[in-house]
Amino acid sequence: MAFKRKKISQVKTVGNRLKYARRKKDLTLEQAESETKVRMKYLQAIESDNWQIFPNKIYVLGFVRRYARFIGLNEDDIVREFKREFGEYRGQPIGGVRRKDLVGGIVITPKLLIALVSSLLVFVVISYIIFSAQTISKPPEIEILSPANEAVDRKEITIEGKTDNTAIVEINGQLVSVSDDGYFSQKVSLDEGVNNFKIISKNRIGKENAREVKIFYSPNPLPSATKTD
Numbered sequence: 001m002a003f004k005r006k007k008i009s010q011v012k013t014v015g016n017r018l019k020y021a022r023r024k025k026d027l028t029l030e031q032a033e034s035e036t037k038v039r040m041k042y043l044q045a046i047e048s049d050n051w052q053i054f055p056n057k058i059y060v061l062g063f064v065r066r067y068a069r070f071i072g073l074n075e076d077d078i079v080r081e082f083k084r085e086f087g088e089y090r091g092q093p094i095g096g097v098r099r100k101d102l103v104g105g106i107v108i109t110p111k112l113l114i115a116l117v118s119s120l121l122v123f124v125v126i127s128y129i130i131f132s133a134q135t136i137s138k139p140p141e142i143e144i145l146s147p148a149n150e151a152v153d154r155k156e157i158t159i160e161g162k163t164d165n166t167a168i169v170e171i172n173g174q175l176v177s178v179s180d181d182g183y184f185s186q187k188v189s190l191d192e193g194v195n196n197f198k199i200i201s202k203n204r205i206g207k208e209n210a211r212e213v214k215i216f217y218s219p220n221p222l223p224s225a226t227k228t229d
Contacts, residue, residue: 019047140164190217
């Protein structure tokens with residue numbers, strides 16, 4: 001029994017048609033590049049149906065139309081065939097890749113975007129932890145605004161100062177309230193003679209800073225200094 005060889009016809013794509021038409025007219029890719037102003041690598045990609053090289057369908061449509069016009073094919077027919085192959089252009093990239101954008105040659109995908117955002121969040125959290133650790137590990141700043149070391153004839157004075165707003169302040173072992181902006185003040189009674197006050201500011205892990213104030217108290221008005229020649 002004799003077997004007949006069945007001829008299998010190959011479905012011609014847009015790229016096949018353009019390549020066949022160019023060769024039939026004995027035109028080279030160099031000539032096509034020169035006349036169409038389309039780079040040869042794109043012309044070769046069109047003829048081999050390598051659409052992945054193009055960032056977007058709109059580029060392909062323009063190049064295909066220009067190439068078809070140069071070869072002498074009906075450019076509208078070729079564009080319609082291309083659209084039938086790949087669907088109507090809606091602004092999305094081609095080659096089976098969806099929802100991607102090209103920015104500076106880098107393909108931004110939802111997965112990559114999530115990775116970038118996650119990396120940014122991790123960086124922010126780590127930076128915050130490092131900053132907090134450095135802040136906590138340092139003793140709080142403390143500044144005594146008044147009084148300076150001096151002699152007074154008043155029984156009571158007010159000690160005022162400024163420190164970190166999260167610090168704990170003690171004056172001679174007694175807790176003193178600190179405002180939201182770090183200010184503190186406390187009235188204290190004086191004994192006759194020299195009074196020593198130790199002001200301590202502590203952070204949450206026990207790091208502390210201290211200042212000392214010495215006040216001389218006399219209930220009698222202090223004699224003013226006399227000037228001698």
